[in-house]
Amino acid sequence: MTMGRGATLLQRQWQTGGWLSTLLRPLSCLTGLAIRLRRRAHAQGWRKTWRAPVPVVVVGNVYVGGTGKTPVTIAVVRALRERGWRPGVISRGYGVKIGPAPRSGRGTLSADDFGDEPALIAQETQVPVAVHPQRPLAGKALLARWPDVDVIVCDDGLQHLPLGRDVEIAVDDERGVGNGLLLPAGPLREPPARLDTVDAIVTNRSMHATSDSAAGAALGVPYRSDMRLTPSRYVNLVSGESLSAADFMARYGATPLAAAAGIGQPERFFSMLRHAGLNLVQTLPLPDHYAYHGSPFDSLQAEGVLITAKDAVKCAGLGDERLWTVHADTAFSRPALFDWLDVRLRAAAAQRRQRHTQPPPPPGKVD
Known part of the structure; x- marks a missing residue:
């Protein structure tokens, strides 16, 4: 069983452009409009964003599917545990009908009930996992069942604005941003400029590919590293x-x-x-x-x-x-990525503690 000819043609044109990509451009304009309206709604406070009581790391991508998010998520969870954190993972549960209530578990989970990627993450890391299309619901369920979790790692969800986050890690690969167009004329969930706003970019490279994103890169935003499996x-x-x-x-x-x-x-x-x-x-x-x-x-x-x-x-x-x-x-060209992440998360946790311990304003004074 392989990908159909139409899908293969579209995949090629997502890289180089062509008649089919051109034909689909009006639909990509609608995608762009929807993205702008959604972001404005959250920026203006018309739609709520949930801020978890613990730091949140989102691992996602702008190129639709297949960049290597899940191996990076697993590596992030393992690295955080090594540094003393107690992580939990939330995910959409792709391909599974979840229903109104989130599902949570740890250890060996059914892919039919949780989705293949959450089941794999739970098996490989042995940390608590919760799934629901609305990531805030998954996060709340995770913390309610495992109150000792002190950092949430979201597998996918870069575009899920109802979930507040402290660190964004985007995973790309050698395809880059393809033809630079939004779905369906191109492969992008968001415009290429979105990558300028994330905190780190991990590029998933094949073994024979040369590295050009991480060698000698300075600390900053985004933090860059290659990875190889x-x-x-x-x-x-x-x-x-x-x-x-x-x-x-x-x-x-x-x-x-x-x-x-x-x-x-x-x-x-x-x-x-x-x-x-x-x-x-x-x-x-x-x-x-x-x-x-x-x-x-x-x-x-x-x-x-x-x-x-x-x-x-x-x-x-x-x-x-x-x-x-x-x-x-998973081997990273800059393993210090996880030390950098640890520092970022500890700063985010300290800010939460500071806000929690701040005294209320005096009576009659408006903040």
């Missing part, structure tokens, strides 16, 4: 056997393998595996957030099938002994 561990989805990257290569390095991925950029996953030296004889790109109601792997003849961790949370019930989950490490 490399396989670290392979886990058989049926037996649970876990092999390091080196042990997997020693056993299967010469074996013809297949790989499948239901993510925004499947080829990035395949390229990572080839760069690691694996012999991929078949690849199966699937739509992002593929549901796996049935097995798509029957057409693959290889002895082993490599899948992403995001896909694995939905494939456990398939019972295919050939499936190996690829767990990847």
Whole structure:
């Protein structure tokens, strides 16, 4: 199962422009108008913005889908825990009908109930997770159930203005801003200038790409870092056997393998595996957030099938002994990104404490 021709054509024109992109420009103008009206409504106070009692980090993007937000979110959560924070995660729960009440949990969560990305984050980090399309509701539910959470990390939500935030991290990749146009004529959720207003930009690069965003970059706004994903561990989805990257290569390095991925950029996953030296004889790109109601792997003849961790949370019930989950490490060109984030968040927490302890104004005096 692959992307249709129309979608492939649109993806190409999102990068270079063309007749279809030109035809869709009037709709992009409407997108831009909606963005401006929404931002004005929040700026003027016509629509409410929830300010959480703890600092909030939003990890998002302006390029629609597939830039690598979830690996960055997981890395942020792990880094904050290492620095003494007690993080919790909120997310929309993409593709899941949540209903009026948020859902929350931790540990092993059902992708059918929470969405594949929140389920993956919960599994990989073991921190509390809450989901709801209205992120403030998810945040309130998270803090109500786990009152010891002292920082909220929002997976996606850069455009979700009802959620106040202290730090914005935008994740992009080698596609940049494409043709620079808003949806649907281009790939952008917001104008390219939005990137000038975030606090940090992380560029997800393939292993063979050269770095041009972080080398020698000065501290400032935005803070820039490249990231790259490399396989670290392979886990058989049926037996649970876990092999390091080196042990997997020693056993299967010469074996013809297949790989499948239901993510925004499947080829990035395949390229990572080839760069690691694996012999991929078949690849199966699937739509992002593929549901796996049935097995798509029957057409693959290889002895082993490599899948992403995001896909694995939905494939456990398939019972295919050939499936190996690829767990990847996220390497940052500027690891000090997380020290910088820690400083920003501690300052935000101190400001909250100061506001909370300030005495009320004298009677009859208007602030």
